Amino acid sequence: MPASEGLSIGALARRTGLAVSAIRYYETQGLISPWRNPGGQRRYQRADIRRLSFVMIAQQFGLTLPEIREVLAGLPDNRTPTPADWKKISQGLRAHLDQRIDALLRLRDNLDGCIGCGCLSLPKCALYNPDDRAKTYGSGPRYLMGDAPED
Amino acid sequence: MPASEGLSIGALARRTGLAVSAIRYYETQGLISPWRNPGGQRRYQRADIRRLSFVMIAQQFGLTLPEIREVLAGLPDNRTPTPADWKKISQGLRAHLDQRIDALLRLRDNLDGCIGCGCLSLPKCALYNPDDRAKTYGSGPRYLMGDAPED
DNA sequence: GTAATTCCTAAACCTAACTTTAGCTCAAGA
């Protein structure tokens, strides 16, 4: 195993815990760019372990792969990213995460109101954050009730 | 429009903001059970407006349709649910939501640690809640780094 | 030198949550 030649995809998979197929898929999505050895096999830098770890963390935060690609674009591509580089783009994640938490807290407060009155009658209730899930899934307007609690 | 005959699927769609196709789909998933008029068309109770609203709220909270079906099973099926009935099952949502918020807060704290040291080196970092997304998406082990920050 | 791994690509398949399409029937209004 010639160390100076970079990591094989299998080695990278073992280091990150990702499936080989997932790593190839991420490549098609522009998240990682290996070079090829003379035999046509993918070779990765050791820094790519960190890169894929970042991808996994960002996914946990609810970012889509295109969004993660955007964030990763903030890294320098002419050199191996430094700790400072990673710190910079991680702070972008932090903002994203704060938004998600706020949205959920708002949702919880609304539910509290509904439980409080026991009627679940809205429009005081949730669905008043069209930002979070509404855009990701489904397609219609999806507003709530619009109906007096007489039924 | 004979009021005593219940709501048509189009009327229900207008009242809830859902697409007609989505309402039919929810029926296949056991979330709602209309009866049929003599011509074979679906007819809904007015209480179904509330039922679908609940479905939409629960989705915002991150519940899957099978999970929502479980929660709805807590409603009486021999009579129209009362405010007290809705309150009871809404409290189940509250617990679910609290869990999700906690998971995100833990994740945020972990990220803080990573940003603090600037290395994103882990395993101090995230991915230490295998409960949230890990089970839902992907299939491999997906642990992080396992690598000293030397690269 | 050969057998066993590992890797390659392309294409098909998977789940969730729906939407779209095709072809046909029902219901409502002038």
Add this chain to the structure above:
DNA sequence: TCTTGAGCTAAAGTTAGGTTTAGGAATTAC
């Protein structure tokens, strides 16, 4: 009545994020 809008079913399509399969080629291990 007859036309138009609403509903019906079944099947196929869609998106995200991958996995699986098939049929070869490259590497590694002995």
